[in-house]
Amino acid sequence: MSRQEDEIQELSEIVTIVVFGVEYIVRIWSAGCCCRYRGWRGRLKFARKPFCVIDMMVLIASLSVLAAGTQGNVFATSAIRSLRFLQILRMLRMDRRGGTWKLLGSVVYAHSKELITAWYIGFLCLILASFLVYSVEKDDNKMFETYADALWWGLITLTTIGYGDKYPETWNGRLIAAAFSMIGVAFFALPAGILGSGFALKVQEQHRQKHFEKRRNPAAGLIQMAEMLTLLGLSPPTASRLIPPINQLDLLRSLKGKSGFSRKPSIKDKVFQSPSKHMGGKTDEGVEESPSKRQSRAKQAFRIRGAGSRQNSEGEW
Incomplete structure (x- = not known):
């Protein structure tokens, strides 16, 4: 090779060593973010991991090749230079969680x-x-x-x-x-x-499994809604009529978003309404109430129901 090609190759080796050396030092330093590798003992434990040992061997081999050059023992330099092919093993780290190998296993x-x-x-x-x-x-x-x-x-x-x-x-x-x-x-x-x-x-x-995870949260919300309706005094058949199927939740949300004028009361409106309606009174469903009013009415309903249960318990005694 010519003199210029030797200089280019030597410069590329220096750049490679600097990049991988800085990356190795930053990785050792940032290992302290994990609880297991805090302190200098934890970082030393992290440095003993297989991939870190391979990276250290590659860095040492690259420095040895760069220091020896091509003027010394050619066979020794070639043997040390071959150690740098261990960098290919770094490709295994692309799958950090090991999902591919777990799936195959x-x-x-x-x-x-x-x-x-x-x-x-x-x-x-x-x-x-x-x-x-x-x-x-x-x-x-x-x-x-x-x-x-x-x-x-x-x-x-x-x-x-x-x-x-x-x-x-x-x-x-x-x-x-x-x-x-x-x-x-x-x-x-x-x-x-x-x-x-x-x-x-x-x-x-x-x-x-992903589809089940998507449906689990709406199902849990519907179960909580059914329990709340039961606490407010609605019978189970009435509560089951008020609760839509799980696959209709997205349809109801889209209809509520599209309707900008008059709309039917939603599930939350039917839950957080005044207790007078459940006792036989009538309210105007066309008037839209604020969330604070609905919350205050729900709290009032729970208080009335709690007071009634306490009176019944005192009467029994």
Whole structure:
């Protein structure tokens, strides 16, 4: 390489070392935000994590290569320079929570019996096919001198790789290879289908869980509303008629937002209205009340109901 190319390469190495060094120092310093890594002992504990150790090794190797240069021992410099490929392992940190590996592990664990069965039958087909082909081809075919050669041929054939470096030459060997290929390939291909269907079911379950989480809060609100209606004196059939289904909540909200003039009283209006209406009185539903008035009337209703319950208890005594 020319002098200019050497200078450019050396400058790029210096910039890389500075960037990764600053990032490493900032990461160690910011680890104190977590309760487990507060203080210098906590930061030292954080520095002993596998990825931090790899980063430190990469930084030391880069500094060693930069200090040694190309004038010293070429083989030692090349060996140290190869350590910098450990930076590729930093790509694993992109998935910080490990969601990808957890998903893969859950799918494999859920379908472990099916996978073990498919691999077991495929392994038996591999052993039997290799043995039969070796027994037929060992005398006439130099490509099958040992049973290991037959195992290599069986593995390459049943996994549909097919390098073509070894193949049977006799008709008996070809018939055996054709028969076991159709059987063994089916079992070796089963794990891919099992894992694919497992991933599809897992993703569908996650979508169902998200949908359930979205519906849980409205359902809890409706349950609280039903209890409040019961406390205000409404019978359960009346309360059930006043509560809309969960899938109609968004429709009611959109209708309330679009209607700007006269509207029907909402669920909150029916709850936070004066107790005289529940006792037989009538109020004007066309007049819209402020939230403070509704809250004061609700408090008054609860006070009246509490006073009545206390009087009943005193009368019993």
